[in-house]
Amino acid sequence: MPDCCVIGGGVIGLSIARELAGRGLTVTVMSRDAASATASWAAGGIFPAQPEIALGPDATPLEQFTAFSDRLHRQWAAELQAETGIDNGLRQCGTLALSIDDATAAELCDDLTRWQRLGIPCERVSAAAVGRLAPALAAAANAGTIQGGCFLPTETQLRPPRHLAALHASCRARGVTLIDHSRVLGFDLADNRIVAVRYSSPKSGPTTLPTECVCLATGAWSEGLLADLGIQIQTKPWRGQILLHRTAPGLLTQVVNLGAGFDYLIPREDGRLLIGSTIEDVGFAPMTTPATIERLERLVRLLLPETPFGAPERSWAGLRPGSPDGLPTIGPLPGIENGWLATGHFRAGLHLSTGTAVTMADLMSDCEPPLPTEAFSATRHRAGAVTLPPG
Ligand SMILES: Cc1cc2nc3c(=O)[nH]c(=O)nc-3n(C[C@H](O)[C@H](O)[C@H](O)COP(=O)(O)OP(=O)(O)OC[C@H]3O[C@@H](n4cnc5c(N)ncnc54)[C@H](O)[C@@H]3O)c2cc1C
Structure with missing residues (x-):
């Protein structure tokens, strides 16, 4: 026993x-x-x-x-x-938290106040600086898609x-x-x-x-x-969907968050790029949906307009325990x-x-x-x- x-x-x-x-x-x-x-x-x-x-x-x-x-x-x-x-892939990769519209700019403002209260290292950066920190994002920064953001050098990821x-x-x-x-x-x-x-x-x-x-x-x-x-x-289950693309290793090194981080890109060292996500109240339905996968596809092309993408490698969904x-x-x-x-x-x-x-x-x-x-x-x-x- x-x-x-x-x-x-x-x-x-x-x-x-x-x-x-x-x-x-x-x-x-x-x-x-x-x-x-x-x-x-x-x-x-x-x-x-x-x-x-x-x-x-x-x-x-x-x-x-x-x-x-x-x-x-x-x-x-x-x-x-x-x-x-x-190797579970635990890496201090840093994060660029970006604003692309009024909603993400407001979320970022709230987050900045919290990061400062907690003493979390973070630095406000202009759109041009975003392009310098992550050259793959320069095209979106130059086009005005990315308005600015914060750089959090100590953010971490794991696989x-x-x-x-x-x-x-x-x-x-x-x-x-x-x-x-x-x-x-x-x-x-x-x-x-x-x-x-x-x-x-x-x-x-x-x-x-x-x-x-x-x-x-x-x-x-x-x-x-x-x-x-x-x-x-x-x-309660809260569904989240993720899309996976293969890119050149090193295309991006930092995680890219939009606003409070409901949408994000997560680059892995081998070039895989995860694009997420959603928070959906749909019960026990752990499948992806064409509409969300299309939205995530548009998101990654908006942020990386000059990157050539083939067909996605795969996509998946999971149920977060609420x-x-x-x-x-x-x-x-x-x-x-x-x-x-x-x-x-x-x-x-x-x-x-x-x-x-x-x-x-x-x-x-x-x-x-x-x-x-x-x-x-x-x-x-x-x-x-x-x-x-x-x-
Ligand atoms: C798209 C997405 C992105 C996320 N991103 C992050 C992130 O970046 N960082 C982070 O920290 N978290 C993230 N999360 C949240 C995280 O995944 C969950 O909080 C965590 O995985 C919950 O773990 P768990 O072990 O409780 O549940 P699960 O991983 O769902 O495991 C539940 C287990 O219970 C078993 N089980 C259920 N019922 C029974 C039964 N009757 N009998 C036997 N076995 C049973 C299942 O088979 C399974 O093995 C994300 C989640 C999703 C979906």
């Missing part, structure tokens, strides 16, 4: 499993979908720039948690490379599919049992404790796995399993003695995954986590939190 059964093979479940196994626990991870069907695989992997100095008391719990997770990523990337030989492969390999090396293609159906309870997980797989059919404890990390699909435990927490108040939920399941929950990471699950794993492992082993966790507790949802739009 495992010490812990982690349900969910996305970045949150695998990171928690890796951390628990590293602390000597026997861990099983159960996941229903192929890695490529998870939000974690679909993500762009942008890690917003973080303050270089310790955050002040006015920083929000999420800002504190993000800075903590960000620092851990450097350590994890090195450990993953050493343990598995896989999500590689990071997932590294987590998988690290989990295996640490003795984690991975049960793939298994759909968890529900739980057997006795005296407010989960005693077994009921699941079904093509190989074994309906099966029961006894366990000492359960950690739910099922992303956008968490709500249904929580309901099985009598707990109501909304984890939450009622925009914050993740990390901690014990209310009313279940040996149940834990890590979900609702919305647009930042890759970034927050390291902090989530360490915090969860501390809570599960009765250690004081490095940061207070009240803001992320499952019980806050009982206080009648309202559903906020994303943003």
Whole structure:
């Protein structure tokens, strides 16, 4: 019987499993979908720039948690490379946050105020300077498409599919049992404790796995399993679509964000260029749509009008796990003695995954986590939190 059964093979479940196994626990991870069907695989992997100095008391719990997770990523990337030989692509590439119209200019103004409050290195740049920093953008700057922007030299990116492969390999090396293609159906309870997980797989059919404890990390699909435990927490799916082109390596080196970063270009070192994205409330429909792919195609040609593009290499969509108040939920399941929950990471699950794993492992082993966790507790949802739009 495992010490812990982690349900969910996305970045949150695998990171928690890796951390628990590293602390000597026997861990099983159960996941229903192929890695490529998870939000974690679909993500762009942008890690917003973080303050270089310790955050002040006015920083929000999420800002504190993000800075903590960000620092851990450097350590994890090195450990993953050493343990598995896989380079997860964590790079400080910098970002150009650009304005192309009044809306993106206003978003940039708000962001600049926040970056300055947090002490995040950033520099206002003219359109001409954008062209000098990223020569591929000079044509759009000269044409007046790009009005100006901010340069954030310390922004970072990671390659999500590689990071997932590294987590998988690290989990295996640490003795984690991975049960793939298994759909968890529900739980057997006795005296407010989960005693077994009921699941079904093509190989074994309906099966029961006894366990000492359960950690739910099922992303956008968490709500249904929580309901099985009598707990109501909304984890609404928010679809995001991405288009992938191949370009010459080095065409762009910085991430390019428009305004608050709902639209972006992410250049990889091998020349692949990701163009995203959308935030759509369409339920469990993880497919791309012709209208969005055409819009993303127009976007990249608007910003890089002189770059020759062939047919796109591919496109995909993923479902971000939403939450009622925009914050993740990390901690014990209310009313279940040996149940834990890590979900609702919305647009930042890759970034927050390291902090989530360490915090969860501390809570599960009765250690004081490095940061207070009240803001992320499952019980806050009982206080009648309202559903906020994303943003
Ligand atoms: C287009 C897009 C761009 C993004 N960009 C970024 C970014 O730049 N930076 C960033 O930090 N984040 C980004 N995100 C957000 C990030 O991807 C998510 O917050 C994160 O991946 C959530 O991870 P997760 O493990 O909770 O969920 P998922 O990765 O979706 O994993 C859920 C897991 O649960 C399993 N599961 C579900 N139900 C069951 C069941 N009943 N039984 C068994 N298994 C089950 C699934 O099979 C899957 O393995 C982006 C997301 C998208 C879609």
